[in-house]
Amino acid sequence: MTTDTLAPPVTVTVPKIKSELMQQRVRAARWFLLPMLLALAVVAGWPLLRSIYFSFTDASLTDLYGAEWIGFGNYLRWTTLESGVTRYRGLLVDPAWWNAVWNTLRFAATSVFFEAILGMIVALVLNAEFRGRSIVRAAILIPWAIPTIVSAKMWSWMLNDQFGILNDLGLRLGLLSQKVAWTATAETAMQAVLIVDIWKTTPFMALLILAGLQMVPRDIYEAADLDGVHPVKQFFRITLPLVRPALMVAIIFRLLDALRIFDLIYVLTPNSTATKTMSVLARENLFDFDKFAYGSAMSTLLFLIIAVLTMLYIWLGKVRFDGGDR
């Protein structure tokens, strides 16, 4: 364990002796990575580049192949009127876009925050030994297992103001004083979407954290127990640091998904400006409106925003790329 945290070697002036072992490993690594990278390049490379390309054209779905290059026009363009007033147009000055960006960020931050905490709690519960654990584990996964298009509809049904069971339940339990039209008003629409999303994706988080917990050698706890470490302290001192890598990756992927959230909102509150996210807006422009290029520009900008946020997260969260290797 003496070398695992050291930085990868910088080329030393002395000619490096390539050992058989290293050569074998590097060769193997190359062959191992090749199929995966090839698959990704084929599946993702073309569509991604196409999308980015379209964002610099005036493409329309009516005439996709007659698209002409217009540079950054979809992002920002301006015309100076005779009166001398300059009018800016394009995505970067589109209030609908920035509203969607704000909605998305708000949604992603809130949902991932709650999912991480709830997921951790659920994972800790599932990690404990108790009777019927396997049934509970399967039950927990149900929200994630139901297809989104179905669960979104299911919830829109349950959230309905008149015959929705949630209002009924709320009234019966005295949590609500009157029936709430969850998806109808701007204030509650976002809450409704958040509730459904957190319900749906907490299992994902919980399961990944659970896998992380399972990879933590149990004897570490036994030792801590013997030392009389308080469980709360045990959690923060031992558990959390040990599952951190798993947690970080789970959060990254949840964050990516949340920032691209589409289907849930598309089914639940497709046209509410209070919940319209970047992806929903992009879809609207790509397919509903005759603005394929503009929608592509949105997708590209969305990509950039996510990329920046992810890097920020990786940097702030100190997600490590090294270690564990030889």
Added chain:
Amino acid sequence: MASIELRNIRKAFGAVEVIKGVDLEVRKGEFMVFVGPSGCGKSTLLRLISGLEDITSGEMLFDGKVVNALAPSKRGIAMVFQSYALYPHMTVYENMAFGLTLEKGHSKDEIQKRVEKAADMLQIRQYLDRLPKQLSGGQRQRVAIGRAITRDPKVFLFDEPLSNLDAALRVATRIEIAKLHESMDNVTMVYVTHDQVEAMTLADRICVLRDGLVEQVGTPMELYEHPNSVFVAGFIGSPKMNFISGEKAKAFNADTVGIRGEHINIVPGNGTWTGTVIHTENLGADSYVYLEMGTEEPVVVRLDGANNYKSGDTVHIAPMPDKVHRFDAAGKPIR
């Protein structure tokens, strides 16, 4: 059986050089112990011998042949790790047989025979069907050793194998390893430890490492009696050698004078030095008296049997003249 020769071996991780040019020969059938404080590069050196780590420059020879680039599995080595590194999902038998099953040309019967023979040597035959998690720490370490034996290596490498065991087990396993060495006298063994007692008790020869360089190589007694430096003198032997410098050393024509606790006599008067007792330790068979006499650290005197000095007593002491080690300003011995 193999001899190992290291010629000006260097190892750098990035810009940090960890091994700074080591020349060393490990003879056939020898039990060589690498010892030194943490960070001295002893584990790295072992890993260079094993082939798990690349040599940055220099030459490594097994039986006169350069093996710099040879893969570990082709060097005829076996290794016992500090954490045992057993395969948790395999039974003891599978753990021990794994290496052989990967080599071509071993029949099932042969593998079984070899595993069983090794298991018998270590008295772990009854555990062959168990998983590592069903074993105690000491048993796991035996399995790890057994796994190494099964490979029938020419060179046996140990990387601090006892450091995870409690004191009693450590002594028992140490003896086990010593016996192993005796019974496998044609196998070269290289053993890394930071514990000089292990080094002294196990080694044919000890290699003391410091900051990536060999400080001294020699038999335990050579090192004990003729340390090549203040560093070696201080590292080998327990309790630690007393070092006295300044005016008191000048009297011996040296920059620093070293004298082991067992080589100091307490005399009724007219001793070489006088000191005040600050602490005593009775271990039964022998006892230590700690004296304050103006040196950096208290001077330790080791006496046979118990003693009844009390703190505050003033005593006169005299070093055995032929046991005094004199060192110059560079820490080298004056002979």
Added chain:
Amino acid sequence: MGATIDLWKITKTVLFYALVVFIVVVSVFPFYYAILTSFKSGTDIFRITYWPVSFSFENYQAVFSQGSFPRNLLNSIFVASVTVILALFLAVTAAFALSRVRFRGRGFLLMVILAVSMFPQIAVLAGLFELVRAVRIGDWQMYNTPWALIFSYTIFTLPFTVWVLTTFMRDLPVEIEEAAIVDGASPWIIITRVFMPLMWPALVTTGLLAFIGAWNEFLFALTFTSSNDTRTVPVAIALLSGGSQYEIPWGIIMAASVIVTVPLVILVLIFQRKIVSGLTAGGVKG
């Protein structure tokens, strides 16, 4: 003294089980409600009940009589299984390279892989569609076959599996691998015979999550297939319909959802033993 400890222990147990029950109820309630709804018919669906009032298998019959639901179910199983096997195979080997072999540009490579997951699915639809239509070998074309889905699903399963497995593999003890190297194991042997058995929780978890992802995917499945025989279950559910355009057949949809979710629950029950254990103690340290 002893009594208070017992009391505290009991309270703790009670609270723990209360938490378990709460979690289960919250997770399962909508599904329970779906089951409840699936047994209702007609205007009953608009009426709120908490307990089953009527048992009508009408909706279940409708699911199997409309379109080709059993066929769609098989399609889904095939597509999701192959997708997962492929993704795990590619990801396990790639994860070994990314987590265990030191080479330059590793962090960059991981970011590139992640970047694939940063593009909205809806935006790659057009490009993927062109791609899927372009792939043809002789007379065989990929469009409108399960392979079109398996192919396109790698876009979201692969980055996820690679990343998760890389993370988990990174945490496997170096010494176990070194022991295997000394034993003469090649990288492939290390992966298959040493690492994979240790990574069961991670493998099963990622596999399961990827399986569900593929199982539930709707957009690609709708776009890349154009016949009832090749479609998967989510599309089939969207195709379930009531008597007329605006009528949403709640009962039937709920019945279909129940049918679709049950295999996954069974899958979890089968694999859940593997989710636990794995590296739990033994190999490393004493």
Added chain:
Amino acid sequence: MKINKLLVGLLTSVTLVVGSAQAADLSIVSGDTGNGLAFLRSQLDKFEADTGHTVTVVPMPSSTSDQFGQYRLWLAAGNTDIDVYQTDVIWAPQLADQFLDLTEAAAGVVGDHFPSIIESQTVDGKLVALPAFTDAPALYYRKDLLEKYGKTVPTTWAEMEATAKEIMDAERAAGNPEMWGFVFQGNAYEGLTCDALEWVMSNGGGQIVEADGTISINNEQAAAAIDRAASWIGTISPEGNLAYQEEESRGVWQLGNAVFHRNWPYAYSLGNGDDSAVKGLFDVAPLPKGDGPDARSAATLGGWNVAVSKYSPDPEAAIELALFLSSTEVQKERAINQSNLPTIVSLYDDADVAAAQPIIPSWKDIFLNAVPRPSAPTKVKYNEVSSLFWSAVHNTLSGNGTAAENLELLEADLTDLKGGEAW
């Protein structure tokens, strides 16, 4: 040279002849639902028997928004797998470039259809799709309740509002707290464009964008109509109505919890189903009109059409199929079996239709008041126009600004969108 050309000409003509004479494999996409799909299949069987072609139905989810996106994508990529598309009435202008001109092929039959429908499917003189059936909403009212409180069927919105309020209050007092006066489609989606267009049009406020392309929505009558609708929310209509689409409003209605209900004809037969709480207790009437001189009842034109993809490998057979699906025979069957409103004028006086679906002749009155959404003048930009419109209306209904304010903003947005003289 000459011989070569001749040969080529000969060959192509031969293949053409052979091509048209040969049995073709056709595909039609349809977002039709359950019974509709079965009906379509039965008609296609007939078609197959008559022509020798084979037709495969590719069913699509019933969400029109999903369908539209898919069709756009398929057409943009030049998908040759689909020959005939079933299209919503508002899609034709948006997809016009990708469909074949049917003017010539349908020259003999266009006269049989309502001219307004044919017009809605004609873009720049090109007949993009042939109508298969039409759709127009009505005011559903509770006969029993009107009778109980001695009210007549309202003909103006003001009357509707007053009656709804009175009956609602009385019913609530009588122990039905779930009772509401009026439910409609108030969610922000295409349905709201339909509903709001009716309010505006019936109040003499124009049809958002007029046939010649002028933007007319920012006027007092329109604002008054939308303000009035906004006043319903929380009084005679539940707050949740802001999230209702057809099914949610039908749910409230069918549980017997609404006095009035605006919906399409499909709710009629469902409302008379055995398990319906309002079975036999309701009837339909034309939607109310507003106040003012130009006020008249208005019903938004819905309905479905068939169009032929220009990428169809076998256009002639495909056109044949489109003609067949819009033919009098099929429309009659459809009216009888599916209670879909025909687009062929004569069918409203057909005895068989009247016998099987007595509701259809009475729908003729409603249909006569049908107004098209401005999809023809706004062409490919219709969806965006509609989205801007429903957003403005939804904002007003939710209390974010008055109708006047929101319509002024809408006008500015629409002007921007229009860009120049023409859409």
